[in-house]
Amino acid sequence: MKKKLLSIFMGLCLLVGGGTAVSAADVRGTMRDITPAAIAKEMTAGWNLGNSLDAYGTYSLNNETYWGNPKTTKAMIDAVKNEGFNTIRIPVSWGEHVGSAPNYTIDTAWMNRVQEVVDYAMADGMYVLLDTHHETSWLKPQSATLDASQKQLVAIWTQIAERFKAYGDHLLFEGMNEPRIVGSSNEWSGGDADGRAAVNVLNQAFIDAVRKTGGNNAKRCLIICPYGNNGDPNGLSGFKIPSDKNIMVAIHAYTPYGFTFRPEGNPSWARTTWDGSGKSDIEYLMNNLNTSLISKGVTVIITEFGAVHKNNESEVVKWVKDYVSLATQYGIKCVWWDNNYHKNDGESFGLLDRNSCSWTRKSVADAVIKYAGSAVPGGGTETPTTPETPQAGDMIKVQIVSDWTSGATANITVTNLTGKALNGWTCTFTLDRPITSLWSATLVSQVGNTYTIANPDWQPHLAAGESYTFGCNLGSGPAQVTVTGQTLK
Structure with missing residues (x-):
């Protein structure tokens, strides 16, 4: 992991319970x-x-x-x-x-x-x-x-x-x-x-x-x-x-x-x-x-x-x-x-x-x-539930890659939850942070912060359940980007 070296001036600690020999x-x-x-x-x-x-x-x-x-x-x-x-x-x-x-x-x-x-x-x-x-x-x-x-x-x-x-x-x-x-x-x-x-x-x-x-x-x-x-x-x-x-x-x-x-x-x-x-x-x-x-x-x-x-x-x-x-x-x-x-x-x-x-x-x-579903000494366990089936609201996901307050770089992932394969796709959604530029996708139209975006020429097919990610730059706005009004066809 990315780490700063721990101070080498920390006092070296006493061994606890010596190194038991193990065959x-x-x-x-x-x-x-x-x-x-x-x-x-x-x-x-x-x-x-x-x-x-x-x-x-x-x-x-x-x-x-x-x-x-x-x-x-x-x-x-x-x-x-x-x-x-x-x-x-x-x-x-x-x-x-x-x-x-x-x-x-x-x-x-x-x-x-x-x-x-x-x-x-x-x-x-x-x-x-x-x-x-x-x-x-x-x-x-x-x-x-x-x-x-x-x-x-x-x-x-x-x-x-x-x-x-x-x-x-x-x-x-x-x-x-x-x-x-x-x-x-x-x-x-x-x-x-x-x-x-x-x-x-x-x-x-x-x-x-x-x-x-x-x-x-x-x-x-x-x-x-x-x-x-x-x-x-x-x-x-x-x-x-x-x-x-x-x-x-x-x-x-x-x-x-x-x-x-x-x-x-x-x-x-x-x-x-x-x-x-x-x-x-x-x-x-x-x-x-x-x-x-x-x-x-x-x-x-x-x-x-x-x-x-x-x-x-x-x-x-x-x-x-x-x-x-x-x-x-x-x-x-x-x-x-x-x-x-x-x-x-x-x-x-x-x-x-x-x-x-x-x-x-x-x-x-x-x-x-x-x-993790493990037993805690003196306690109980928590059995994880089965993941919920993704709903339409999960079609568009925005992840910030780098944020400098006045702008940001982000990845937008489109997941085909329509239940059928799409041969040429278009998605529409609204963000609470403006897109200033994008790549690896085609901007069809923009009205305020509502965007209609289509597949790039080299990626027209999107199978049922398959995802495609493109990149964009955003203007200023909240660190957690909210996506509403999602459609995919």
């Missing part, structure tokens, strides 16, 4: 003939061991504590399991622990330490997602550097896969984390065509490398991602689903940004309370994931989500209910990003205090578990 032979489990969808069904709530094994800066085993977090112990993982989470993502940065080309040999001590932490979770019967995390210094999804990036990615994953190939189906490999070109204008908006094409190549290279190692890796569930783990229409544009049947797709979605983060400058659209007005952003996200991936038989997992601490724990609980409940309705499992940072500033996503193994925002942790 690898006892924890590996078995490899069943199980589909990704079935695995996702067995998963409940997920938690990230963030800013520990993914920390970087010292090129040694000390990386794990370099950002101020204590060394990971079995007691920490037990606390996560005992709270009710059954899925843990272990982010790992490998780039500072490999030798030179062409072998990129991983340091044995680092590999052993990663395996030790994986075994902590496997011993608790948890699902484990193991990734390559902060690798943007060498993993560059662009045609100009693709060959070098691909070779290093393949070398690293071949070694990881060899080390863990005897492990059962509770261990999943996640090929990349937020692959992107740092500092580019579209770093966080889904990249460009060149970058997205490069990510497709890297995803396939990861899959091929793991499968070639054999053993249980021949059918291990592997997790791939779009550019930057972006789940918006632009991020999923041109995204290729490999023919491999044992894959999931990972998305990161801190939605809506004004509530989940602390935007610089405290803009007017930043929020500390959750009154449901931003729920449409969550609905837009989930609907797009459903249309683009789930409806095509692809299992989706949100491997990072969360909301920072703003002295608003009860409000975050409300947000979690809306977010996780809707995700669960679509079969999407959610993994909270926990960086063990708990102060009321910065990127304070912490839920578990790893020093004391106690929960600093326990009601939030409980909510994540409850609305």
Whole structure:
């Protein structure tokens, strides 16, 4: 995720409940003939061991504590399991622990330490997602550097896969984390065509490398991602689903940004309370994931989500209910990003205090578990309801991509809910914010803020249930755009 480094001046914390030795032979489990969808069904709530094994800066085993977090112990993982989470993502940065080309040999001590932490979770019967995390210094999804990036990615994953190939189906490999070109204008908006094409190549290279190692890796569930783990229409544009049947797709979605983060400058659209007005952003996200991936038989997992601490724990609980409940309705499992940072500033996503193994925002942790349909210790469960059939009012969705108060860039998604295929389509709708320009669609007419827009020449067909997204610029207006008077024919 996008993060500011935790202060390296934080006092290193005492270990809690030392690192209990765990026999690898006892924890590996078995490899069943199980589909990704079935695995996702067995998963409940997920938690990230963030800013520990993914920390970087010292090129040694000390990386794990370099950002101020204590060394990971079995007691920490037990606390996560005992709270009710059954899925843990272990982010790992490998780039500072490999030798030179062409072998990129991983340091044995680092590999052993990663395996030790994986075994902590496997011993608790948890699902484990193991990734390559902060690798943007060498993993560059662009045609100009693709060959070098691909070779290093393949070398690293071949070694990881060899080390863990005897492990059962509770261990999943996640090929990349937020692959992107740092500092580019579209770093966080889904990249460009060149970058997205490069990510497709890297995803396939990861899959091929793991499968070639054999053993249980021949059918291990592997997790791939779009550019930057972006789940918006632009991020999923041109995204290729490999023919491999044992894959999931990972998305990161801190939605809506004004509530989940602390935007610089405290803009007017930043929020500390959750009154449901931003729920449409969550609905837009989930609907797009459903249309683009789930409806095509692809299992989706949100491997990072969360909301920072703003002295608003009860409000975050409300947000979690809306977010996780809707995700669960679509079969999407959610993994909270926990960086063990708990102060009321910065990127304070912490839920578990790893020093004391106690929960600093326990009601939030409980909510994540409850609305995922998981049992809360000492509490009940919340069984998600079946998603409602979309109504005509859902035909047009507007999502703000970038807002600078006096104007904004947005995506408008048209979904065919007429029950029949359309060969040449026209939609009419009214917004409470003016469109100043648009692309990838045809403006037929405008009366005030009521617009009639037709398909572009190259996209006349819209099957029943299918969606099409075009872009536009908006004038000034509310951060949450309201759409009324929708028709599609």
